[in-house]
Amino acid sequence: MPNTTLRFENLRRRFGRLSVLEGVSGEVAPGQALLVTGPNGSGKSTLLRCLAGLLSPEKGTIEYREDEKVLETEERRRRVGYVAPDLALYSELTVAENLEFFARIRRTGPERGFEVLDRLGLPTDRMAGALSSGMRQRLRWAWALLHRPQVLLLDEPFQNLDAGGEQGTRALLLEHLDRGGLAVVANPSNLEIDRVAGHLDLGR
Amino acid sequence: MLQVTSTSAAETALPLRFTWLSEVVAVFVKDWRCEFRTRYALNTLALFAFTTMVVVSISLGPIGIDRARGTKVLPVLLWVILLFSVAAGLPRAFVQEEESQTATALRLSATPSALFCGKLLYCLTLVGALELLVTPVFVTLMNLEVVSPALLAGTLAAGGYGLAVGSTLVAAIIAQARTKGTLFSVLAFPVLLPLLLLVVELTFNAVAGGGGGVALSQLLLYDASVTVAGLMLFPVVWNP
């Protein structure tokens, strides 16, 4: 995997009158995970959305670098995998159809997605709309890893997962870090890993 | 703007097996697959179009409208029906993505130009289906004699394209706003007005006899302009 690094500085983001992110900075090297903690409403999800490119910060910079070269938006998109509670896939399509569609969109094959689903134990012929919350979370993981990203942005990644699911996804995260990928994890909930780039506490 | 992107293997870890075009087709297929399973857009379009046609037909009276007046008024009515049906059923192409929160996944995975073209293709086929449904019924119901069916077909094709491309872009814009229902009509109608004037004139010529003339080339130019504007503006609208 190429050496992708992430650095963000002085991020500021407001919603109307509410200042959600103020002067937030951080840096993550390959093979490391940045753990983001803080109470509800402290801006963890907002930070991850900014890092994913779903939201633009009013001030500050976000830089993904690969071998010293700063990545453009298109390249960023190809390298980032994102898991979040509000991420939904098409409920009128089956799990398999969803993965195949998004694989096509990312111009790759769906094999990796099916592989992850297999490991996490999710059948592929069910309608995505008919999944339980735990199964939906597994599908999110499969979707995030579909294109073999170098960066994982995880917002409450173990939400709704039972013990087996949590174990499986944790293992996937560790493998990702082992391969030299980096991760930013919000609400890590007892995530004990030694490859920690740092703790970012957004609480005040 | 329309380019097939391919990246050398050294640039990225994942294999780019497919092209821009296959992405467009994937979006198109996905939209139709979802549509067939819910039938929402087709039902809305068909229901709206037929209801409006019935209202128009009944309002004109049981005997219908005499030929002289009919030639002037009926082309307008046909396009009003098409326009309003499109406004009722088309915005869903983008609004649905935002409302069901699948837009996030799309934003993170799709190439904007491919997404726009895929959605455009989907909207085109919806408009085409609408026209195929509405026009024969309308012509029959109103006893409309068409002197030049070829011109009518051409107008429906080029005009339908214009409706689709303008509506797709405006739908993308309003999908991210509140009060999406009325906002679409408010934003789309000024944009579609030149189109409407041109297609009414051409339809009138098709019915009464008369060539396409300069109006046809203006219509094609309009279609081209809005397409280019759409391709350039969509990434701005779609990405933060």
Place this chain on the structure above:
Amino acid sequence: MKTISAWLLWLWVSLVIVGAFYYAPLAEGFQGGSSRILFFHVPMAWASFAGFIAAAVWSVRYLMTRDLRHDRSAYVAVQLGLVFGVLATITGAIWARIEWGAYWNWDPRQTSILISLLFYGAYLALRGAVEDPEKRARLSAAYAILGLVVTPFLYWIMPRLTFSLHPEPVVNAEGKPKMQSEILQVLMASGIGFTALFFWLHNLQTRIQALAERKSAAREQGYGS
């Protein structure tokens, strides 16, 4: 400097008004003194269209720089374009009533102004429906540019339609081949005056808008009342 230019503008416009009523003769073929509307109605229409184009230009600048000040300028340009457009429509309708007996005739120019008013209204409606400033700027910039792409078609199509759909040709004053030089002079002067007025108001309004934004931002942080 600002005060001097404000006074200069006042002087210019006053001269235009005086010139409109005392210097320029009455145009032939118009009822009584109604031709004097020309000096106000036409420049207001120009100013309205200038607003449209200015909004599009600022929208492009915003998209290229993502500087919200350009977005603010575009927004104010549309607001002013709407105001001037409404005034132009009203003065035009009054004139039409005097000359042609009806307030509205679907004359090409009347219709064009009306359609641009629809665009302004749509732009403002869009802005009202988006809360986030960055998203609002992005979406309204895109719409303004789309509007600019589409409106030239109206100007190409309009002249043809009055012949095919409306039997009686409607004569418009600007189409007069010969205009007495005094009339032309005052008209040009008025055009310059109204354009200057537009930009002066634009400058004023953008500053007011900026201050209003700073005030509400300060209020959030707990300063002042």
